[in-house]
Amino acid sequence: MLRFSGAGVSDVGRVRPHNEDSAFHGPYVAVVADGVGGAAAGEVASATAAYVVAATALARFGDDPTQVLVAAVEHAHASLRAGVAADEERSGMATTLTAVLTDGSRVVLGHVGDSRAYLVRDGLMHQISQDHTYVQHLVDTGQLDPAERFGHPWSNVVLRSLDGGADQAFDVTELEVRAGDRLLLSSDGLTDLVRDDRIAEVLRLTDPHSAAAVLTQSALLAGGKDNITAVVLDVVDGPLVVGDGRLLGALCDVRNIVDPAAVHSRA
Template sequence: MLRFSGAGVSDVGRVRPHNEDSAFQGPYVAVVADGVGGAAAGEVASATTAYVVAATALAHFGAHPESVLTRAVATSRRNLRTGVVEDPERAGMATTLTAVLCDGERIVLAHVGDSRAYLVRDGELRQVSQDHTYVQHLVDTGQLDPADRARHPWRNVVLRSLDGAIDSGSEGPDLLDLDARVGDRILLCSDGLTDMVADDRIAEVLTLADPHSAAAVLTQSALLAGGVDNITCVVLDVVDGPAVVGDGMLLGALREPRNIVDPASVRRGQYSA
């Protein structure tokens, strides 16, 4: 039976006053959510979304991954809208979402925004998520050389996210069957890593055997490069073994229950599966 063995690190960075990234890492589901820069209550949006996705996945283990992720995203949107109704000052809050869900046989990615998912197989790093940014749109339409993407002044303009707008017509997430196998390694991360650390350095660090060491060194690399944003890295090894009932770790803004709209059943620091 496929599952994840991994670890994660989330750091506020060297510039931001607080952490608007949220993450969850467990044996069958992992999530990274990043409050969209400049929007109100980004930490509420990211924590609520990460909580709902993780809790929905845990409650429906073994069900069709695409259906579970679609339901989780729809519930996240409803909770975000509730959060805006409860506190109008949260109007405009939004978050990215990059999540992987394993049902024991398949691993499916749900993605929206500019957080990223990478897969390492046989030492080769490959980005498996598609950035939903203005700069990526320019690249896709042939208006920008991919080599110039990292230097473009609008590289952080996000075109798609999960938000709490009452009349939101936002698209749903991309859903992708990763066709992952035992021995693969998956990295979920916020743009606080990828804006500061090049892919070749990420690939080098991901050769470290221990997932926690890899996540910690990636985070430190972003800090040494300036740490201008929150940094979150979740490193997952795809393994084969008996089913486990284990706790998942909460990271970043998700560790604060007050950030979660409808925080029922939250335990500080971990969930029980």
């Protein structure tokens, strides 16, 4: 049975006053969410989305992972809408969301925004998520060389995110993974400051926690201008285990989570 074995680190960085990144990782689901662009209540948006997606995945373990992920994102969107309705100061809050989940045989990736997912196999790393940014749009339309993407001054312009407004498209992809592969989920606080070749080098470290810690330290040494979150997951084949996990970043503070019951009370 496929599952994840890994570790994560989330750091406020050297510039931001608080952490608007949220993450969760466990044997069957992992999530990274990043409050978008310093918008209102970014920590509420990211923590709520990460909590709802992780909780939905845990509650429905064994169900079709694609259907679970789609339902989880719908629930997260409803919770964000409820959060805005309950407090107008949260108007405009939004978050990226990158998640992987497995039912023990299939692995599915869900993604919106500019957090990223990478896959490492046989020592080679490649990005498996697509950035929803203006810079990526320039690359896709041939207006920018891919080599010029790193450090671009418009790299923080996010075109798609999960918010409390109208529905936004959310990418769902079934991954071809196997035992021995390694996955990295990260916020842009890492990838905006640390190049892919350095990330790939660090991910060769055997211990997932050491890899996550060194990646975070690399971003701090590069300036730490944003919150930094890195979750490193090894894909393993083993017996069924208890599907709990670890909370990181803004998700550690329950006050950042919009009560899911509020969604139903307003329905």
